[in-house]
Structure formats: structure tokens, C-alpha cells
Amino acid sequence: MEHPIRIMVPAVALLVGGVSAAGCAAPEPLPEITQGARPTAAAASTATPAPKATAGTAAVAAGKPLGGPGTACALPVSFALAEKWEPEAIEDPENPEFVALTRQGPATVRCEVDAKPAGHVGYLRVWTTRGEGPARAGLEAFVKAEKGSSAVVYRETKAGALPATEVTYTVHNDVMEETKEERAFAVATPQGTVIVHLGGLDTAEHRAMLPAYELARTTLKLG
Structure with a gap:
């Protein structure tokens, strides 16, 4: 099962921005952070799939x-x-x-x-x-x-x-x-x-x- 990736960077940046705003009248703007694009279906199809473990298929001497x-x-x-x-x-x-x-x-x-x-x-x-x-x-x-x-x-x-x-x-x-x-x-x-x-x-x-x-x-x- 795939687990969602939690993006922590924006939360940290907002926290730092809040501290800066409290100490300075004119804080520098925070850089915009955007989530990277998800792989397309075409790109995913080119990756080598993980082998499926099937009972009875393992080699035995x-x-x-x-x-x-x-x-x-x-x-x-x-x-x-x-x-x-x-x-x-x-x-x-x-x-x-x-x-x-x-x-x-x-x-x-x-x-x-x-x-x-x-x-x-x-x-x-x-x-x-x-x-x-x-x-x-x-x-x-x-x-x-x-x-x-x-x-x-x-x-x-x-x-x-x-x-x-x-x-x-x-x-x-x-x-x-x-x-x-x-x-x-x-x-x-x-x-x-x-x-x-x-x-x-x-x-x-x-x-x-x-x-x-x-x-x-x-x-x-x-x-």
C-alpha cells in the first residue's frame, strides 16, 4: 500500500516567517514552495517492475x-x-x-x-x-x-x-x-x-x- 508523502518544508517555512515578522517591520518575502509533479503513467511504465513473490517459484537445489x-x-x-x-x-x-x-x-x-x-x-x-x-x-x-x-x-x-x-x-x-x-x-x-x-x-x-x-x-x- 502506498503511503502519502508528508511535505514538512512549507510548515517550517511559515513558522520561521512568523518569527521574522514579529522581530522586523519589513520581513523579506518567503520563497514560494510547490510540490513536485507526480510521475506520469508513461514514465512509470518505463520503470522496471518489482518481481512478484509467488509461492512455489523459488529455485531449489x-x-x-x-x-x-x-x-x-x-x-x-x-x-x-x-x-x-x-x-x-x-x-x-x-x-x-x-x-x-x-x-x-x-x-x-x-x-x-x-x-x-x-x-x-x-x-x-x-x-x-x-x-x-x-x-x-x-x-x-x-x-x-x-x-x-x-x-x-x-x-x-x-x-x-x-x-x-x-x-x-x-x-x-x-x-x-x-x-x-x-x-x-x-x-x-x-x-x-x-x-x-x-x-x-x-x-x-x-x-x-x-x-x-x-x-x-x-x-x-x-x-
């Missing part, structure tokens, strides 16, 4: 790859991780004793990437669904299964060179009494749908981690 042979998690896809983010495979995700933690709708979590070593509080998690079918269908079922989800918006995009569906939505946490942003993208593979999801402690942390999410999306490939 690429670290180790994930998903390929010899990486921390065996996945149907691979992509680059942001530097210092630490991946770990989920042990025994099919165990029915842990289904409440490892399943969301049709998806099973296979890998989680911890952002704490990079200074953030949150995870990038990779989920898979079995069987063939449109990636969007699997993603929609995934989001519907998350308690408290709302403000859901889907869009068609790309993950690397692959067609993908992306979703942004909010989740209300009754314990924390707050609503936070989340997002995910999904791609279809011969082994089923892969969903890459970014949460975060709160909306501020979520937005701070978006560059790592975008790195994963833009570098993703099969195998």
Missing part, C-alpha cells in the same frame, strides 16, 4: 534422486529430491495392523521424504494404487478419504513429460483448530497410479516447501 535402482525407495517412478530432504521407505505398508496409517482411500504409502534436515516441518509422501485406471480417479478417491478436506480444485498438468492431474485443497484439523493447505499430483503407470503428496505442519510450512514439490513434479519420469 537438487539433491539425490528417488525411485530408481539403488535409491531409498523402490517406486514405479523416479524424480529428483530437493537438497537435504531425507527419504525413507515405509516398512511393511500392507500390514493390516497399520492400515489406518498406511492407507488412504485406494492408496498405500510407500515412501516419505522428511523436510526437517532442510529446515522445514513436513513430508513429501509417495502413494500407489493397484490396477489400471485414470490417474484422476485414484487422486479423487485419495482426497475424499482425507478427513476434513474441502475447497478441492483439480487441474490437468504434466509431471515431467507424463500427463498428470494435480489437486489443491485444504484440511481442517480439529485438534489444532486450524485449516491448512495441501496438494498432490497423480500419474498413471503400468504398475498403477502414483500419487505424490505434500502436506506440512501448517500453511506457512506448506508454502515454504512448494519448491521441493515442484522439483519432484517437473523431474518425474517412469522407472
Whole structure:
């Protein structure tokens, strides 16, 4: 928001003029002070605009790859991780004793990437669904299964060179009494749908981690 510039010089000049008038019969006239002209629209358009800070557009250094042979998690896809983010495979995700933690709708979590070593509080998690079918269908079922989800918006995009569906939505946490942003993208593979999801402690942390999410999306490939 622009703040008006307060011109103090005329007020000071009038004060000085009043003192001079009281001490002298014929004071010298004060010089006329006028406010400078405002820049015209044409002149303003030639100035370089300040860059707009947009969440998810900041550069992030690429670290180790994930998903390929010899990486921390065996996945149907691979992509680059942001530097210092630490991946770990989920042990025994099919165990029915842990289904409440490892399943969301049709998806099973296979890998989680911890952002704490990079200074953030949150995870990038990779989920898979079995069987063939449109990636969007699997993603929609995934989001519907998350308690408290709302403000859901889907869009068609790309993950690397692959067609993908992306979703942004909010989740209300009754314990924390707050609503936070989340997002995910999904791609279809011969082994089923892969969903890459970014949460975060709160909306501020979520937005701070978006560059790592975008790195994963833009570098993703099969195998």
C-alpha cells in the first residue's frame, strides 16, 4: 500500500516567517514552495517492475534422486529430491495392523521424504494404487478419504513429460483448530497410479516447501 508523502518544508517555512515578522517591520518575502509533479503513467511504465513473490517459484537445489535402482525407495517412478530432504521407505505398508496409517482411500504409502534436515516441518509422501485406471480417479478417491478436506480444485498438468492431474485443497484439523493447505499430483503407470503428496505442519510450512514439490513434479519420469 502506498503511503502519502508528508511535505514538512512549507510548515517550517511559515513558522520561521512568523518569527521574522514579529522581530522586523519589513520581513523579506518567503520563497514560494510547490510540490513536485507526480510521475506520469508513461514514465512509470518505463520503470522496471518489482518481481512478484509467488509461492512455489523459488529455485531449489537438487539433491539425490528417488525411485530408481539403488535409491531409498523402490517406486514405479523416479524424480529428483530437493537438497537435504531425507527419504525413507515405509516398512511393511500392507500390514493390516497399520492400515489406518498406511492407507488412504485406494492408496498405500510407500515412501516419505522428511523436510526437517532442510529446515522445514513436513513430508513429501509417495502413494500407489493397484490396477489400471485414470490417474484422476485414484487422486479423487485419495482426497475424499482425507478427513476434513474441502475447497478441492483439480487441474490437468504434466509431471515431467507424463500427463498428470494435480489437486489443491485444504484440511481442517480439529485438534489444532486450524485449516491448512495441501496438494498432490497423480500419474498413471503400468504398475498403477502414483500419487505424490505434500502436506506440512501448517500453511506457512506448506508454502515454504512448494519448491521441493515442484522439483519432484517437473523431474518425474517412469522407472
